[in-house]
Amino acid sequence: MGLNKVIVASFKRGFEEKCFQLITESYVSAMETKVIKLNWDENDITSELHEHIRENPLRLKWSIVTNVEQHLPKDDIEKEKGFAAKLPRIDLRLVTINSSLEYEYHMEAKNLKEKDSGLKRRYIDTGISSFVSKKYENGCLLGYVLEGALHKTVYGINKLLKKDDREPEFLKPKPYHFHDKYYESEHPDDMVIRHFMFDFTALNSA
Numbered sequence: 001m002g003l004n005k006v007i008v009a010s011f012k013r014g015f016e017e018k019c020f021q022l023i024t025e026s027y028v029s030a031m032e033t034k035v036i037k038l039n040w041d042e043n044d045i046t047s048e049l050h051e052h053i054r055e056n057p058l059r060l061k062w063s064i065v066t067n068v069e070q071h072l073p074k075d076d077i078e079k080e081k082g083f084a085a086k087l088p089r090i091d092l093r094l095v096t097i098n099s100s101l102e103y104e105y106h107m108e109a110k111n112l113k114e115k116d117s118g119l120k121r122r123y124i125d126t127g128i129s130s131f132v133s134k135k136y137e138n139g140c141l142l143g144y145v146l147e148g149a150l151h152k153t154v155y156g157i158n159k160l161l162k163k164d165d166r167e168p169e170f171l172k173p174k175p176y177h178f179h180d181k182y183y184e185s186e187h188p189d190d191m192v193i194r195h196f197m198f199d200f201t202a203l204n205s206a
Contacts, residue, residue: 011101018062019094019105020196023142024178026052027198036203038146042111043069045144045200046091053094065095090136106139112157112197114148120157128169132187140194150181150199171195 029052030036036048050068053059059066069089092107108130110123123143130136145153158170169185176182183195 008101011098012103015064015096015103016105018058018064018096019107020140020176020178020194022053022056022059022064022094023049023092023107023196025056025058026050027179027196029056031200031203034203036200038200038203042109042144043091045111046109046142050092063096063098067093090139091142104138106136107142108136108139109142109144112143112145112153114145114153114156116147117156117160120153120160123157124160124164128185128187128193131193132191140196143195143197145197145199145201147201150197150201154183154197 026049030049033052036045040048046068050066053066068091090106091109094105094107096103108127110119110127112119112123123141127141131139131141143153154171154173161167161169169187171183171185174182174184179196181197181199183197185193185195187193
């Protein structure tokens with residue numbers, strides 16, 4: 001049984017690394033094609049990044065299926081007319097099946113601007129807190145920085161967390177081989193949330 005747990009944990013870690021490679025490569029590819037506009041909604045940007053993931057030959061090599069706007073099942077919602085509309089949705093889902101193992105990984109995306117405290121507050125309330133509350137599980141956050149300096153935007157998120165007396169949950173930069181604007185935050189019950197910040201400010205909004 002112990003060996004099975006080790007195998008499953010290794011499988012999950014390997015799959016997550018592949019997900020991170022796919023999303024960071026999609027960002028690089030999207031920056032090269034310059035299709036994304038700075039006035040886009042976060043769902044528009046996620047849809048475009050998803051297209052780049054789908055077109056990445058590594059996705060097929062690794063047998064990964066992806067989709068956007070995925071319903072997440074919830075046991076505490078009674079199944080009656082209209083129940084599907086009440087289910088939480090995650091922006092991007094990646095799934096792999098290997099022999100008898102299946103694993104899903106979720107990515108929740110949020111638009112961010114350096115001087116927009118509303119967007120930063122939303123990043124905390126509907127992003128970070130959704131993982132802390134287990135509304136979302138097995139996943140990470142994607143921050144789409146559309147205006148201003150990325151590091152100042154992250155500083156602004158931490159400033160709001162401090163205001164909420166959540167200093168231990170600050171986003172802290174970490175070295176990561178796939179992406180240089182990568183952060184982690186620590187939360188109750190030994191939870192660690194991964195944050196990939198994607199800077200789109202170099203793109204022309206015209």
